[in-house]
Amino acid sequence: xxxxxxxxxxxxxxxxxxxxxPPGQHLGQARRMLEKYRVQLWAQQLGTAQTVSxxxxxxxxxx
Numbered sequence: 001x002x003x004x005x006x007x008x009x010x011x012x013x014x015x016x017x018x019x020x021x022p023p024g025q026h027l028g029q030a031r032r033m034l035e036k037y038r039v040q041l042w043a044q045q046l047g048t049a050q051t052v053s054x055x056x057x058x059x060x061x062x063x
Contacts, residue, residue, distance in 0.1 A: 030060045 036052045 026060055030057060033057050033060065 033052045034057060036048045036050065037054070037057065039046055039048050040052060
């Protein structure tokens, strides 16, 4: 059975970018947009300062 620390370490490793490829600023922005999008879908009463759509997220992630 894994300890909580081991699980946390594995989760951190899974979130890292591949070696030699640091995450760009656009990936951080896309992550924040995804979080806001989740709020818009599942917790509308909280609201967000900026509207986010799946099309905007896809556009940011496209090469």
